[in-house]
């Protein structure tokens with residue numbers, strides 16, 4: 001495997017690299033921004049790619065926001081996008097549940113461990129759910145809860161799926177209830193299983209860490225519908241109809257973004273060093289996941 005090409009400062013190399021692709025799949029956290037802080041020259045870079053006629057899709061594992069929420073965030077950041085260019089892990093999970101898994105009613109309701117983004121996308125697909133941001137679940141577990149969860153009186157008999165995402169409101173009541181549904185045969189899904197979330201110019205526990213307690217308790221991994229899942233790649237290709245050989249995945253995380261692009265047999269992958277992964281990880285001898293090229297920051301594409 002040839003070593004990745006370092007493109008920062010290499011104008012000719014950048015021009016040649018961009019000429020290989022018609023479509024760019026952009027990761028968001030750690031590539032475009034850190035929380036609400038937009039990295040330098042990101043807006044100019046996106047403008048430049050659009051002026052070259054490139055198709056852009058924003059592919060994020062962050063399940064806390066819906067496509068509509070991301071459209072608002074892009075607008076706030078001064079980046080011209082439309083909602084249909086966003087394809088997040090919440091949307092990926094909702095599409096999978098509604099159009100692929102298609103559990104027969106009535107036992108097709110979802111028990112959500114996560115934020116509003118998941119709820120909005122499930123609503124958009126007509127999928128019923130409980131928990132999520134429901135304040136009734138944002139409380140300490142009480143002694144009577146143990147009995148009511150164990151005997152099923154606290155459970156909704158129509159729940160057939162547990163969906164675990166990035167949940168900023170974790171508690172034992174929600175975990176114990178989700179665990180009981182799984183013990184009773186519910187399908188175990190996750191929007192994504194990233195270990196860390198790059199935000200506030202630091203790292204925080206990610207969706208995978210938020211759901212780790214439930215995984216440990218039930219003793220099996222959920223089916224994750226975010227990067228690097230190829231169910232997500234297939235869904236994106238099904239929606240945007242691109243030529244994979246002329247498509248490049250741009251990301252900050254080797255075991256989601258770059259692996260997603262490589263396993264999806266895309267024409268190329270571009271790593272940026274503003275997020276989770278460090279260049280030492282992919283420059284090391286025998287590194288398992290190596291991008292085609294890398295740069296210090298996305299804005300280096302416009303120099």
Ligand SMILES: O=C(O)[C@H](O)[C@H](O)COP(=O)(O)O
Nearest residue numbers: 028029060061062197206207
């Ligand atoms: O923990 C998470 O959910 C992820 O770290 C995070 O949201 C990743 O978002 P992305 O980098 O795919 O935009």
Ligand SMILES: [Mg+2]
Nearest residue numbers: 027029030252
């Ligand atoms: Mg990222």
